[in-house]
Amino acid sequence: MSKVSVNPEGKVVLISGANRGIGKALAIEFLEKGAKRVYAGARNIASLDPLKAQYGDRLVPVTIDVTDQSTIDQAALATEDVDILVNNAGILFPGGFLDPQAIEQLKSHLDVNVIGLINLTHAFLGRLKNKPSAAIINISSMAGLANMPSIGTYSASKAIVHSITQGIRGELASENILVAGVYPGPIDTDMAKGFEMDKDSPEAVAKNVIAGISSGVEDIFPDTMSEQAGGQYQASPKALEEAFGAYAG
Ligand SMILES: NC(=O)c1ccc[n+]([C@@H]2O[C@H](COP(=O)([O-])OP(=O)(O)OC[C@H]3O[C@@H](n4cnc5c(N)ncnc54)[C@H](OP(=O)(O)O)[C@@H]3O)[C@@H](O)[C@H]2O)c1
Numbered sequence: 001m002s003k004v005s006v007n008p009e010g011k012v013v014l015i016s017g018a019n020r021g022i023g024k025a026l027a028i029e030f031l032e033k034g035a036k037r038v039y040a041g042a043r044n045i046a047s048l049d050p051l052k053a054q055y056g057d058r059l060v061p062v063t064i065d066v067t068d069q070s071t072i073d074q075a076a077l078a079t080e081d082v083d084i085l086v087n088n089a090g091i092l093f094p095g096g097f098l099d100p101q102a103i104e105q106l107k108s109h110l111d112v113n114v115i116g117l118i119n120l121t122h123a124f125l126g127r128l129k130n131k132p133s134a135a136i137i138n139i140s141s142m143a144g145l146a147n148m149p150s151i152g153t154y155s156a157s158k159a160i161v162h163s164i165t166q167g168i169r170g171e172l173a174s175e176n177i178l179v180a181g182v183y184p185g186p187i188d189t190d191m192a193k194g195f196e197m198d199k200d201s202p203e204a205v206a207k208n209v210i211a212g213i214s215s216g217v218e219d220i221f222p223d224t225m226s227e228q229a230g231g232q233y234q235a236s237p238k239a240l241e242e243a244f245g246a247y248a249g
Contacts, residue, residue, distance in 0.1 A: 004178040005216035006084060006135040009034035014075075014082045016064055016120055017089030019047040021189035022139065022202045026086055029206035031055050039079050041089070064089070066116025076123040084213075085124045086137045087117040087161075092191050096152035109157035117161060121168065128177050135178040135213050138165045142183045142221070142229040146240040148247065169218065180213055185225030200224055 013030045017023040018040035027038045028051070038055075040048050041064035048061040062075045066089050091112045093105045121136060128134040143151060144158030162181055169179035186192050188199040200223035208222035221230035232240045 002178045002180075002216040002218050004133050004135075004176050006133045006178050006213045008084070008210055008214070011035050011083040012037045012039070012079075012081050013084040013086065014039040014041065014062070014079060014124060015086040015088055016041040016066055016116075018042060018051075019044070021191060022184070022187060022205050023086070023088040024051065025202035025206035026088065026209060027051060027059065029203070029210055030084075031058055033210055035084075039075070039082065041075065064120070066120055067111050069119060072119055072123045079124075079127075082124050082127040083131055083133070084135045084137065085121065085128065086139070087120055088137075088139045089116060090139065090191070092151060092154045094151050094154075094194070096149045097156075102153055106153040106156065109153050110160075113154075113157040114160045114164070118164065129175055131176060133176050133178070135180060136168060136172075137180045137182060137209065137213065138168075139182045139184070140165065142185045142226040142233075143244070145183060145229065145233045146237060146244045148244045150247075178213055178216060178218070180209075180218055180220055182209055182212075182220045182222055183226050183230060185223050185229060187223060198225070 008030050013035050015023050015027050018027045019042035027040050030038050037058050039060050039062045041062050042048050043065045045061040045063050051059050063071050064075050065071045095105050138161055140161040141158040143155040144162040147155040165179055165181035172179060184205055186195055186197050186199040187205055188201055192199055205222040209220055212220035221227045
């Protein structure tokens with residue numbers, strides 16, 4: 001548990017990848033829970049038109065491609081104030097480390113899921129400091145806690161996000177900034193379309209993320225399967241590795 005808890009009411013939030021999936025659900029939930037404004041990041045801001053129509057001035061579309069530094073710089077210039085940064089944008093290509101395309105896929109995962117997250121954090125960190133309460137929320141994955149061989153290179157990128165989250169938390173220990181890692185299991189979004197398994201909704205994830213930061217929770221397991229995996233990880237990382245390895249076959 002962190003010394004900082006972050007109530008969404010009155011806060012200004014910036015979310016990468018806010019046009020669909022978990023990012024969109026988070027944008028809606030922050031606004032419904034009283035956030036003053038959500039800067040909704042998207043590569044194509046026209047994809048935010050329906051949200052904009054629903055929430056008006058409280059939803060501000062911002063062009064952000066986390067692999068394009070010029071869009072990150074422009075976004076930082078275009079946003080006045082941010083209390084909560086949500087590093088949500090992500091990609092997933094199935095495949096493991098022994099596949100011929102492993103290096104190419106690992107590089108793509110690193111570009112978006114890791115380097116993009118760091119660059120966005122650098123751009124907005126100054127805004128978060130010297131506030132009564134602020135937050136950085138990094139969307140990792142339960143597959144970042146132990147490798148899932150069928151999505152091995154993705155898992156590795158999310159393990160780095162887990163490590164970055166711990167590192168940033170240490171670097172910011174003297175600030176009033178909650179650094180939260182979120183470790184979802186399978187969630188019913190485009191990303192998980194090809195996975196035949198029970199999935200929780202992105203709306204449930206969003207509710208649990210906001211409940212988590214409101215209570216100062218640093219490691220958030222926002223759905224049924226991640227709650228189980230999180231418990232298993234805390235009891236025995238080896239048991240989780242074996243469970244994920246067996247799942248992949
Ligand atoms: N769904 C799951 O089962 C699951 C489980 C664990 C963790 N997660 C994580 O949750 C986060 C959200 O995933 P999701 O399930 O909501 O996936 P999604 O529906 O596929 O949405 C991904 C979002 O990321 C954006 N994005 C991709 N590349 C980008 C880039 N270079 N710059 C900026 N935005 C980019 C997409 O924008 P475009 O519309 O422009 O492509 C989209 O808004 C990801 O970090 C993912 O790894 C998901």
